[in-house]
Amino acid sequence: MKLRLVYFSSLSLICSVLLSGCTLSRLVKLSKKQQVTVIPHQLEVSGDNILFEVKAQVPLKMVQKKAVYGLELTYKYGEAQEDAVGRIAFTPGEFVYENDRPTITRQFSIPYTPEKNPGQLLMQGVASNKKRHEKRTSKQELAKGLITTSKLVARNNEVTYELDNFEPEKESFNTLTFYFDKGQTALRDFLGTNVSVLNDFIEANYKTESIEIIAGTSPEKEELQKPRLAAQRVQVLQRFYKHKLDVSDYVNNTKAITFKPTPLRQSWDSFIKKVKSSALPKEEVDKILAIVNGEGSFLEKEEKLQQLESYEYLELYVYPVLRFAEVKIAYSPVLKKNYEIYLLSKKIVEKAADKSVLTDQELRYAATLTPLLAEKQKIYEAAIRTTDHWQAYHNLGVVYLLMAKQEHRPQLKNELLKKSAQNLIYASHRNPAARTFYHAASAHHLRGNALEALQAYDYAIKLGGNKEILEKVFADKAALEIEIGQIDDALTSLRFAGTTYQNYINKGLCYMLKENYDDSPKFYEEALKLKPNDALAYYSLAIIAARVKDENLMAAHLKRAVQADKSFVQRAINDLEFRPYLKKDYFQAALKR
Known part of the structure; x- marks a missing residue:
């Protein structure tokens, strides 16, 4: 009797598994009739994100009680990097009916970094049950590549050493x-x-x-x-x-x-x-x-x-x-020669001499006597320990920034930019002025800290200063606002930023992103008056021409861009803005130098 009970239990379990497997397989098979669209069809960077909408419709038979069908979205880029984006599941309450078909429309966002271009938006169907059994479809491509036109921003982020106006004491x-x-x-x-x-x-x-x-x-x-x-x-x-x-x-x-x-x-x-x-x-x-x-x-x-x-x-x-x-x-006083100041500063750094052998100003001046960033760093660090003076913090921040520009390893580069921003902020709080807060904002901007950068730009503006420095602040603030997708704010900032090449480029970009293709070219033409044969200006004009489908004008501008900078050849080939024209003779001719 026991043997017969075990036999029937095992048979029941096998049937349950087989039926479950049949259900999942049937859902996977039905997924061939699903309809999935992405809006926009060509993914585009907006601010620091890739924003898009996915609309998925499945046959009514795919909505069942014992199993759930869903879609997993991933973004693939680089050699083998694949990031999860999100999931859509056709469970009760998650969908509506459109033309008698269960339908889900959902917005998604992918954080943008330069290495994500080019990339692929992929989807994979997943059928699963309460027992956590599942079957998957093969992965399918929903969208390929990115439009990065919003990143064609010009910015300055000028950060320079603060001179101590050191003069040997004559009396x-x-x-x-x-x-x-x-x-x-x-x-x-x-x-x-x-x-x-x-x-x-x-x-x-x-x-x-x-x-x-x-x-x-x-x-x-x-x-x-x-x-x-x-x-x-x-x-x-x-x-x-x-x-x-x-x-x-x-x-x-x-x-x-x-x-x-x-x-x-x-x-x-x-x-x-x-x-x-x-x-x-x-x-x-x-x-x-x-x-x-x-x-x-x-x-x-x-x-x-x-x-x-x-x-x-x-x-x-x-x-x-x-x-x-x-x-x-x-x-x-007995005047020290430059080489004496430099050698004494090295002894202070190495703790082989007391800090009193140089005045505070002489120690900071010593950092200007060496071209080596590593030596400048140590001297300014010694100056901070000795005097806690704002100029020492500021110039140490500049040193870290210059080191970051020379560094190719991302993690170390980011760490150097972090130290730069910290020291420039310390300096700006010890000497609150438009110039010092502008430099601190620039360091945050270069590091990608948008919120901190905007706060520092605002502090610089509120503190006031001469027209030249305030125009630089507004100009780079506008560039950041474009980068994070705040186009209207950027246009407001540009009203106070003066008439420079950078500002004409960015104003032209704002108008292009707002699809004002009549006025946008005017600003790029003004930029070209200040900087003739500028590749970025001609490339941007080519994009506008491509959007309004003026093939001849597009080819002419693209040719001028490539003549000015050959790196724009590969950029144009990869740019989705020019994808419809990629195989046209006039497009290929424009890329020949």
Whole structure:
């Protein structure tokens, strides 16, 4: 009995599989009667996508409960690359009836990249059941090739180094401040004072032009009792400097240097300034100012100040800095030669020398002394670590951009463009200006980051600037808007972009894409006036002529394009715009140089 049960179960399973297989096979066989169309028949790039519509109709018998028939769409390009596009399935609720035939109409989009041209849109029928058994038809071609006319854009994306306007200092100034004890003129030479710094400067033997010594006093009683105290402090420092010149300096002498003694008269001005910028509460400041601006002598006012709660603060933090002398030295620094600056920058990069051996500007200038991008990169990176200056970020971004243009490996090229955009954005935020944001936008544009590029272009426009730079911004913004399919926005931007070759080319393209074949040629002709024998302008005119079916004009323009640039021969052969004329004698004659 058990044996008979197993026998009937196995037979039932076999029948089920056979019936299922028969159903799937029948669906595949019926698929020969399906009708599938693509609109447009010739796929065309729009912005950054390939947009198209697929309409599929199948016989009524192909809609069943136990099995589902559908279409899988793929796009094949390159040597063996095939990307999934989407799927259409004739399940209940997914189709409508048109002329008694189940019908599905659906829009699809394929992200466009240059390597996808040429390519093929393929479909494959798939019949499947709930048990995941399936049968497939052979793959069929729905469309072949791409129309890429919308990519015939002219753009600039100019990104150049920002010059530092480096000039070796012909004259420099060194200012050293000295502080004195209450009522005293003696120089304090313990650790932390500027006496040792002044010594080092004199012994460095810089050619010195003049020395101004300014000295002041505080309103304290011990200071007020010595009316010549400020002048005496000046004299102490002048004697000290002259003595050091006689002993240590072999470049300068006391007769060649102009000394300018400037003792300050007793005044409350410096005191008031320090009090106003102090950490004292406003009410305490007001009390102090009421006394100082009131009636009485210096000494009387000082005695009144001593009665205030804030007097201890004045003794600790205000009076000591008023007992000062300032030495301002005008000198000619020792000029470094270019090769010295370059070699020192390499030592800084290699961490073989301290960053202080070059000024911030000298280090950035060093990057201009080498033609090697790798060396420029390291020097600007060292400059960023040292100064965080916007020009270092900007010029490092330019270096990465130039490296990317020389790089043929896609992944590394993209990484370099990413670093370029990052550094140019850092620069633009540290120095917000139309020019810096335009450069950042250009880097994003070249990398294919449309949203980031548009934002940076907009920032550049909002910041304002001279007409020349703003016209460049609008021109490249318009080029990007064409590339992403925003034709009306591009035409708006082009209104403010000036009358250049680039803008005439792009305006002509906008009108062509809007199918205005009467006005579009006018702009290409204007472009040719600025750039005679331009291949792109003649090629675009040939496309317009092809679209309006003017064979003679098409052949004439195409011939001029090929004469100007032989790469347009293969381009024309592969271009679907010229497919109807490919085997015509006049077309082939036009491609001969």
